[in-house]
Amino acid sequence: xxxxxxxxxxxxxxxxxxxxxxxxxxxxxxxxxxxxxxxxxxxxxxxxxxxxxxxxxxxxxxxxxxxxxxxxxxxxxxxxxxxxxxxxxxxxxxxxxxxxxxxxxxxxxxxxxxxxxxxxxxxxxxxxxxxxxxxxxxxxxxxxxxxxxxxxxxxxxxxxxxxxxxxxxxxxxxxxxxxxxxxxxxxxxxxxxxxxxxxxxxxxxxxxxxxxxxxxxxxxxxxxxxxxxxxxxxxxxxxxxxxxxxxxxxxxxxxxxxxxxxxxxx
Amino acid sequence: xxxxxxxxxxxxxxxxxxxxxxxxxxxxxxxxxxxxxxxxxxxxxxxxxxxxxxxxxxxxxxxxxxxxxxxxxxxxxxxxxxxxxxxxxxxxxxxxxxxxxxxxxxxxxxxxxxxxxxxxxxxxxxxxxxxxxxxxxxxxxxxxxxxxxxxxxxxxxxxxxxxxxxxxxxxxxxxxxxxxxxxxxxxxxxxxxxxxxxxxxxxxxxxxxxxxxxxxxxxxxxxxxxxxxxxxxxxxxxxxxxxxxxxxxxxxxxxxxxxxxxxxxxxxxxxxxxxxxxxxxxxxxxxxxxxxxxxxxxxxxxxxxxxxxxxxxxxxxxxxxxxxxxxxxxxxxxxxxxxxxxxxxxxxxxxxxxxxxxxxxxxxxxxxxxxxxxxxxxxxxxxxxxxxxxxxxxxxxxxxxxxx
Numbered sequence: 159x160x161x162x163x164x165x166x167x168x169x170x171x172x173x174x175x176x177x178x179x180x181x182x183x184x185x186x187x188x189x190x191x192x193x194x195x196x197x198x199x200x201x202x203x204x205x206x207x208x209x210x211x212x213x214x215x216x217x218x219x220x221x222x223x224x225x226x227x228x229x230x231x232x233x234x235x236x237x238x239x240x241x242x243x244x245x246x247x248x249x250x251x252x253x254x255x256x257x258x259x260x261x262x263x264x265x266x267x268x269x270x271x272x273x274x275x276x277x278x279x280x281x282x283x284x285x286x287x288x289x290x291x292x293x294x295x296x297x298x299x300x301x302x303x304x305x306x307x308x309x310x311x312x313x314x315x316x317x318x319x320x321x322x323x324x325x326x327x328x329x330x331x332x333x334x335x336x337x338x339x340x341x342x343x344x345x346x347x348x349x350x351x352x353x354x355x356x357x358x359x360x361x362x363x364x365x366x367x368x369x370x371x372x373x374x375x376x377x378x379x380x381x382x383x384x385x386x387x388x389x390x391x392x393x394x395x396x397x398x399x400x401x402x403x404x405x406x407x408x409x410x411x412x413x414x415x416x417x418x419x420x421x422x423x424x
Numbered sequence: 425x426x427x428x429x430x431x432x433x434x435x436x437x438x439x440x441x442x443x444x445x446x447x448x449x450x451x452x453x454x455x456x457x458x459x460x461x462x463x464x465x466x467x468x469x470x471x472x473x474x475x476x477x478x479x480x481x482x483x484x485x486x487x488x489x490x491x492x493x494x495x496x497x498x499x500x501x502x503x504x505x506x507x508x509x510x511x512x513x514x515x516x517x518x519x520x521x522x523x524x525x526x527x528x529x530x531x532x533x534x535x536x537x538x539x540x541x542x543x544x545x546x547x548x549x550x551x552x553x554x555x556x557x558x559x560x561x562x563x564x565x566x567x568x569x570x571x572x573x574x575x576x577x578x579x580x581x582x583x584x585x586x587x588x589x590x591x592x593x594x595x596x597x598x599x600x601x602x603x604x605x606x607x608x609x610x611x612x613x614x615x616x617x618x619x620x621x622x623x624x625x626x627x628x629x630x631x632x633x634x635x636x637x638x639x640x641x642x643x644x645x646x647x648x649x650x651x652x653x654x655x656x657x658x659x660x661x662x663x664x665x666x667x668x669x670x671x672x673x674x675x676x677x678x679x680x681x682x683x684x685x686x687x688x689x690x691x692x693x694x695x696x697x698x699x700x701x702x703x704x705x706x707x708x709x710x711x712x713x714x715x716x717x718x719x720x721x722x723x724x725x726x727x728x729x730x731x732x733x734x735x736x737x738x739x740x741x742x743x744x745x746x747x748x749x750x751x752x753x754x755x756x757x758x759x760x761x762x763x764x765x766x767x768x769x770x771x772x773x774x775x776x777x778x779x780x781x782x783x784x785x786x787x788x789x790x791x792x793x794x795x796x797x798x799x800x801x802x803x804x805x806x807x808x809x810x811x812x813x814x815x816x817x818x819x820x821x822x823x824x825x826x827x828x
Contacts, residue, residue, distance in 0.1 A: 213594065213725040214711065216603040217449040217610065223593065235723045260447055261710045265724030287447045287710070291437060312451035314613060319454060337451055338611035 161253040161281045162306050162329045165204050166364045166385065176386030177377070177421040178366055179393055179414055180207040180257060180340075182225030184234025186402055188242045194397075197411040199252040202418030204386065205366075206252050207284065210239050212259040217286045219341030221391040224398065236262050236271075240278035247279035255282040255308060255329075263288075272299045282306035282329045290326045297326060310334050311357055313347070324361035330386065333357060334369045342391045343370035351383040374420035381424030389417055433747065438627020438714075441750065443743035446626040448713045452606075455613045460628040462533050467635070472528065479524050483557070484514045486521075486639065490647035490804070495774040496794075503658065503797030505790060506651075507777070507807045508644050508672065515550045517780060517809030518640060518668045523550035523619055525636035527558055530617035537561045537616040541605040543570055543598035543664065544735035544782060545577025546809050547621030552586035562586040565604040567597040570734045576813045595728050598664075598738045602712050622665025623742035626713030630743050637671025644804055645675050652802055658683045658793065661806035662785040663756065664700075664735045666742035668808035673754060683755070685793075686745060687785045689731030690758035700729040701758040702741040703749055711739065716746040732761035732821070733781035735809075759788035765821055767791055768811065780809035781818065 159167075169176050179198055183191050195206050209222065211229030218226065236258075243254055256275065263271045263285065275283065282305055288296065290309060300307040306329025311320055314337060324331055333354060335347050347353070350367065357365055367380045368388030380387040396413050400406040438444045446456060466472040480486040489512065493505045510518040523540075530538060538555045539562070542548030548564040555562035564581050568590040571578050581588050594600045602625075609618040623633040648656050659676060661669035663686040676682045691699035699705065702717040709718040711726060718740040719727040731737040748754040759767070764781055767788035772778045779787060783806070790805045797803070811818070 214599065214603055216606045216712065219607070230725070237723075261718075261720070261726075262724040264708075264710050264715075265720065265722070286449055287713070289446065289448065289450060289453050291453075292445050292447055310450040312449075312453075314451050314454045316454055323450075334449075334451060337613055339607045 160304055160306055160329065161251060162205060162255070165253050166330060169204065169385070175381035175421050175424045176204040176364065176366065177202060177418045178205040178207055178368070178386050178388040179203045180209060180388060180390030181394055181397060182209040182211060182222060182229050183239045183242065184211055184229035184232045185225045185394070185397055186228055187232045188234060188238055190406060192242050192245050193407045194410060195246045195252060196250055197407050198414055199250050201411050201415035202422060203252065203414060205255060207255045207257050207388065207390070208239065208243070210236055210256055210258040210262055212262060215259065217339055219339040219391060221342070221394050221398070222340045225394045240274055240280070243278040243280055253281045254279065255284055256280055257284045257286065260285050260288045268296055269299055272303045272305065276303035276305055280305065282308050284308040284332060290323055293326070308332055313337055313353065320357055320360050324357065324363060327363060330364040330366050331357060331361060332388070333365055333367045333384070335367050336370055338369065340369055340390055342372035342395070346371065346376050346379050350380065354384050374416050377417045378420040378424045381421040387421050433744070434627065434631055438631065440744045440747035443714070443716050443746040444627060444630060445715050446713065447710050447715065448626045449610060451610045451613065452626070456626055456628070458533070462529055463628055463632050466529055466532060472532070475528055476525055480521065480639065484520050484524060485512065487643045488512050490644055490651065493775050496771065499774055500791060500794040502794040502799065503801040503803045504799060505794055506648065506802065506804045508640060508804055509807055510640060510668065511777070511779065511783065511807045511810035515546070515553050516812065517546035517550065518637060518671060519547040519550035519621055520553065521639055521671070522621065522633050522636040522667060523547070523554045526617065526619040526632070527554040527560070531558060533617065535615060535617040537612065538619055539563045539565070539605050539608050539616055540619045540621060541565050541598065541601040542621065543601065543737060544733065544780065545570070545574040545581065545813060546735065546780070548586070548588070549577050549580045549584070551619050551621070552581040552584035555586060556584045563608065564588050565591055565601040565608070567601050568592050569596040570598065570601070573817055574734055574813050597734065599726065606712065622667040623670045623744060624665040624712070624714060624740065630714065633667050634670045634674055634744065637667050638674045640668065640671040640806065641673060641675035644672060648802065648804065655679050655682055656802040656804045657681070657797070658685065658801070658803045660685045660687065660786045660789050660803065662687045662736060662782050662808060663741060663745060664738050664782060666745045668806050670742060670744055672806045677753060684753065685789060686754050686756045687789045688756060688758040689733055689736035689785060690760040691730040692761060694758070697728040698730050699758065700731045700737050700739065702739070703756040704758060714743050716743045717741050732764060733785065735780070735782040736785065757789060759785040763788040765818060768814070768818055769822060777807070778811040778815070779807055780811045781814045783808045
């Protein structure tokens with residue numbers, strides 16, 4: 159069984175909620191990414207989402223754009239991200255999803271990229287700008303390679319489209335809790351419980367909620383209605399602040415643990 | 425009217441062969457479907473057509489002349505050159521054709537806020553103009569470098585009541601402005617219509633922009649038949665995203681005797697990061713919602729581009745152009761900054777017309793080709809915009825001095 163699916167089965171069995179963290183790969187460098195991944199596993203992170211830096215991240219807010227820029231400046235390329243995943247795999251079985259823009263996959267070819275990702279130890283792909291309508295043989299190739307293809311559902315997604323998306327997705331459904339780009343918000347959308355309940359009528363896949371969750375309180379609140387909370391920009395922001403400080407891994411992990419603990423208490 | 429194109433493209437999913445499509449974040453998928461439905465419904469509605477025709481005629485100043493460039497023709501000593509005078513439209517470029525069409529659509533869809541990207545500022549000015557005219561709130565995203573080199577247009581947009589947001593990311597030109605406009609749209613999609621300015625982006629934009637711009641070619645075809653009683657031999661247009669070119673070319677696609685030439689920005693020559701000629705140094709990729717030829721590195725990161733003309737300084741080309749390129753129906757070439765500036769000055773001195781630097785690329789190609797043609801051969805050059813916005817930049821480049 160794929161590590162993501164396995165993790166959600168275990169969480170369900172234990173009656174726990176999942177906690178997913180997003181960071182930009184190569185920010186500030188890939189060695190830091192590797193060390194952060196290992197530390198996050200200890201801190202209680204269930205799934206690590208690694209953003210592969212792209213020159214034109216149009217779904218991302220400023221915090222993640224700057225992380226992508228730092229990633230590119232540190233020489234991060236898709237093959238090097240895969241090497242880093244392989245390096246993480248020597249010490250950890252933490253489920254890893256690549257959050258990626260389609261052109262980076264398209265450039266080497268879907269089949270090649272998926273084969274390379276599976277070999278490196280990646281468990282799933284979340285391709286921001288590849289809707290099911292354009293997916294072609296993507297899902298079949300992902301299944302063959304044993305990877306989960308994670309699709310997004312948005313507040314603007316109507317019922318019939320939710321049905322289409324959940325039928326085709328695997329691993330979990332990523333619900334984007336608000337209209338907009340990635341980034342921190344002060345409030346969790348007020349109709350979140352209803353939205354999640356609506357998606358649940360269409361699928362038995364776990365539902366993770368992300369975009370805009372930044373504090374332990376929000377992560378806990380989301381955990382109370384969904385199967386998992388995703389925190390991205392708030393963690394990326396800490397990485398930006400600590401940068402190359404020797405405290406980077408310890409400092410960011412402390413924050414991540416506070417989020418994980420909050421979700422686990424949900 | 426023109427002949428019907430036998431193979432109707434794009435298909436139902438917005439594909440032109442292997443190009444086009446809809447590669448966007450999920451939040452935009454349904455809004456794009458709604459936009460597509462609204463557009464098709466409007467196309468079938470005689471009232472929409474009546475309203476659009478009214479504003480194109482009374483507000484924009486259509487039809488534009490097909491003007492015989494006598495001195496340029498004589499000087500080059502070859503084919504007979506006609507200029508399609510889109511530069512004479514209100515706001516100074518073909519961009520208003522699409523802006524007026526899309527704002528009427530936005531009004532029908534009940535949107536109250538308009539956003540747009542702009543490179544040279546012509547699309548931004550056209551959008552700000554129609555937003556003012558219909559009393560809608562308007563925000564224009566423009567690369568910070570472009571704000572500096574097209575300052576006149578920044579002031580025009582502000583005078584028209586639009587908010588101009590300079591974009592400081594990346595190389596601070598058109599591509600980054602599109603990214604920022606898409607981020608705004610994804611955030612405010614319920615209230616906001618995004619008036620994309622070129623035949624690019626996710627379906628239905630390439631189709632919709634073509635349909636709003638094809639009036640250029642429909643008119644030109646009618647006008648040349650009236651004046652010369654035959655079809656032209658050669659059409660030339662500059663290609664950034666490709667809206668003025670597809671607008672001129674589309675009604676002639678089935679006229680096999682008419683050669684079609686698109687001119688990209690050759691910048692300082694065809695080497696990486698020095699140009700914006702996607703058919704010279706580009707390859708197949710997916711950027712900003714569509715699949716087409718793009719300038720990218722070996723890993724799929726989008727490359728820097730360069731052109732003296734902000735409107736052509738863009739890493740990707742419209743998907744229909746990619747298709748027409750592969751089919752061999754349109755020939756794509758490029759003009760360097762230097763050739764474009766020479767053409768800019770030549771048209772000013774010979775015809776009393778100062779073209780936009782974008783359009784000067786088409787004129788430059790005409791200057792190459794006309795001398796090799798017979799005097800009874802007919803050329804139409806799309807003069808997509810006028811050059812007021814480029815006067816300061818061009819004067820500095822060619823070394824004009826203020827009189828003491």
